[in-house]
Amino acid sequence: MDIRKAVLSDCSEIAGLTEQLGYSGDAEKAKTILTGVLSQQDYGVFVGTTDEKVIGWIQLHRVISLETGGYVEIMGLVVDDQYRGQGLGRLLVKEATDWARSKGGGACVFGAMLFEPRATNFTKV
Numbered sequence: 001m002d003i004r005k006a007v008l009s010d011c012s013e014i015a016g017l018t019e020q021l022g023y024s025g026d027a028e029k030a031k032t033i034l035t036g037v038l039s040q041q042d043y044g045v046f047v048g049t050t051d052e053k054v055i056g057w058i059q060l061h062r063v064i065s066l067e068t069g070g071y072v073e074i075m076g077l078v079v080d081d082q083y084r085g086q087g088l089g090r091l092l093v094k095e096a097t098d099w100a101r102s103k104g105g106g107a108c109v110f111g112a113m114l115f116e117p118r119a120t121n122f123t124k125v
Contacts, residue, residue, distance in 0.1 A: 001048055001049065001050050001086070001087070002050075003046055003048055003049075003092060003095045004049065005045070006034060006046060006057060007038075008035065008038070010034075010047055010057075011030040011031040011034055012027040012030075013053070014030050014034065014045075014054060015030040017057055017079075017080060018076075018078065020078055020081060021076070021078050037059070042061055043059070043060065043062075044060040044099050045057060045059045046058050046095045046096070046099070048079065048088045050083070055079065055080040055082075055083045055088065056079035056080060056088045056089070056092055057076070057077070057078060057092075058074060058076070058092040058095065058096055059075045060073065060074055060075060060096050061073055062100075062106075070104055070106040071100070071107045071109055072099065072100035072106060073109055073110075074093070074109065077092060077093070093108070096108050
């Protein structure tokens with residue numbers, strides 16, 4: 001499994017994965033959103049691949065807070081049902097922490113996805 005920055009040609013596969021989260025799987029909508037996200041310095045989207053197939057993604061954004069300073073929030077994370085439990089989530093989170101460091105340090109925290117109990121399993125050591 002490899003991790004790389006998302007590109008616009010990933011939109012169809014990203015949309016399919018997003019559908020696994022219960023959201024719209026519309027590839028054109030994903031392309032519009034990804035175009036905007038990729039143009040922003042404080043946002044990042046990375047994909048996990050195997051044999052050139054996108055099997056997971058993570059979306060991040062840098063937050064600057066008066067209370068805590070700067071940190072990076074994980075806004076979304078999904079791994080294809082068929083590949084869960086194989087370490088891709090861990091690799092995506094590691095990429096997120098590396099990206100956070102490259103943006104000036106600070107913590108890398110999970111956003112609203114904590115409502116899903118399975119979402120935190122990959123972070124347990």
